[in-house]
Amino acid sequence: xxxxxxxxxxxxxxxxxxxxxxxxxxxxxxxxxxxxxxxxxxxxxxxxxxxxxxxxxx
Numbered sequence: 001x002x003x004x005x006x007x008x009x010x011x012x013x014x015x016x017x018x019x020x021x022x023x024x025x026x027x028x029x030x031x032x033x034x035x036x037x038x039x040x041x042x043x044x045x046x047x048x049x050x051x052x053x054x055x056x057x058x
Contacts, residue, residue, distance in 0.1 A: 012018050
């Protein structure tokens with residue numbers, strides 16, 4: 001039986017798209033890990049700044 005290709009399957013055949021997708025997926029994984037740790041430590045966006053006695057930069 002022949003598998004029907006999805007739109008994503010067709011996109012992933014393109015080397016440039018696949019490389020960019022993989023890079024962004026790795027970025028997403030890092031962001032999820034940071035969010036998980038911050039949640040476990042009950043940290044907000046401001047807490048890491050305040051804990052290091054740094055000022056926010058805008």
